Amino acid sequence: MALIQSEKLSQIAEWLDERAAIKAIWQLLVKFSIPGGARWVYVLGSGLLFTLALQFFTGILLLLYYVPSADYAHVSVSYIQKEVLFGNFIRGIHHYGSSVIVVLTVLHFLRTFFWGAYKNKRELAWIAGVILLLLILGFAFTGYLLPWDQKAYFGTGVGVSLIGAIPVLGETISQITLGGNELSTLTLSRFFVIHVTVLPVTLLIISFLHILLIRKAKPAGTFKETITVEEDYYPKQFFKDCFFTFFLFLLLATLSYVIPAPLEPQANPADANYIPRPEWYFLFLFQLLKYFQGTSVLIPAIIIPGLVSTVIFLLPFIDKKAERNPFKRPIASSIALVFFLGIISLASLAVLEDRSNPVIKAQLERQTEEGKQYLKTPFKPKNTGGAVAKPEVAPVPAVYQAKCASCHGDKAQGQFGPKLYNLSQKEKRSREDIIKLLENPQSYGLKPTMPTFADLSEKERQDLADWITSLKE
């Protein structure tokens, strides 16, 4: 039986091969040799390829429900997170996937550097790799805004304001980025389009080039001078790559399941207390900013990142010696090590300083707690009005301006007293209830801070109730 089956399978394979050259394609994909043989340390590139593919996949799934508009972005993410089956899982994988990609990219970068794998006709592969690193940071920055929650709004605000530090053109570039003078629904559209079209297409092309260039130059393999073993990619390295990929998947699945991706309440630009903090991988830059004052913000925001990127870009042309062993390149290795440790120290300092300042510590903890509470509250759909044209909001009655506006705000938006929108949806707040409530608020359980308006005429109270019940958002 099994024999017949395997014969059938090989017949199908034969049939396909005659028409689609599957054997040749397979050979092309896995038939190349690695000097020094398969190693666990080489799994990082494949791990990145897998995690990026997973980001594409989960990203497409998120697009199924996400709405890129300041009005509905947050409620649609909340819907994915709280209502859709496996929605929190898919969003979790996408959220933690971005962090895993940054970690893998940095490790892959360090591995390539210390192994000297950018040498010997691999300059272009290295440059493609650096472009990929920048693209990944671009993904992280633009994706951060999309949920339109508190940290997205305030965090991105700080990020964009740094663009303004660029001399002469800074202001213009920042306005073009925002689509105006402030973070708005237009900004969200711009970031969305960059995040889901411009960056993915560019990433696909550059990734393809990166792999093509490495295959052309052949894998660098070990940095040892005498190579005793030369192994094919398949099956040993293939197995290691698959195993690591599986590990990454389990890691992401567990994280998404155990700690749901955070989602804070919807962005509220009027919240003066909110302290934005960037994602952990941008903390070093955030810390660096603290050491420069006024216009010198140019140094940490533009000059240092610009210089470092340029040096990294040109590394294969600066360091042209053939020596690959990191222990025989003490200067290069030490610079890289100091640089890497510097980034980690800056990020750690950022965390430590936040923890040692009681005011900031308390506020950050409050924000985290608010986010957790928000995730626990049941999902609330949003009224979109829909196809039916709504009557215009009635003009504010004069009696409201005279008696109520000082506490509830001149448009009933809430000030000292609560806002008066959507009252009719609440219990015991019908038009008739409101007329009676104005006469005796305490009988409706309101605090004495809400005064009695028994002195108003019946007509005035009716007008107020009519107007207040018409207020919807």
Added chain:
Amino acid sequence: MSITNNTNNNNNNDPARRSFLGVLGGIFLGLITAAMGVISSVYVSFPAFSNKTKKDKLWHTIKPVDQIPTGTSKHTITLTKQTGWAVSETEQIVWIVKQDQSVNIFSAICPHEGCIVNKQANDFVCLCHMSQWKEDGTKVSGPTPRDLDKLDHRVNNNNLEVNYQAFKTGTSQKIPLS
């Protein structure tokens, strides 16, 4: 640099071991694909089977009975629906036919393919595929599989109220859509 081919290492050239490692790697990739396949299928099809969609109120007030004109008149009903994350309002048309003491209310959705049924002379006509019904809703001609869909109505506090429902199109039976 000297490269010697690794012929001493038996493991490496043993075909059984080669295919074992390859298959094991393939199993890992297959498990991920299977897991993501199941999860994404559920995620994608969720709203189609979710019963969390908030049901609209059953009875919609039209107007006081004595204000309904004799003969055929058109009325628009506003439905509030929760679909996914959004609560929105849509409008649906019903035809009210009042004769002497009897009132009939018909859905304006054509039972054939769901176009909007209009009034023409004394008959109802769907201009999409030229189905035709009498004023009492019975089928005259055209591809429609059944009579116009009659809606339940009642009089409450002297107001005419209708229980608005949508029905499956293309069937000879009148099957309500939940």
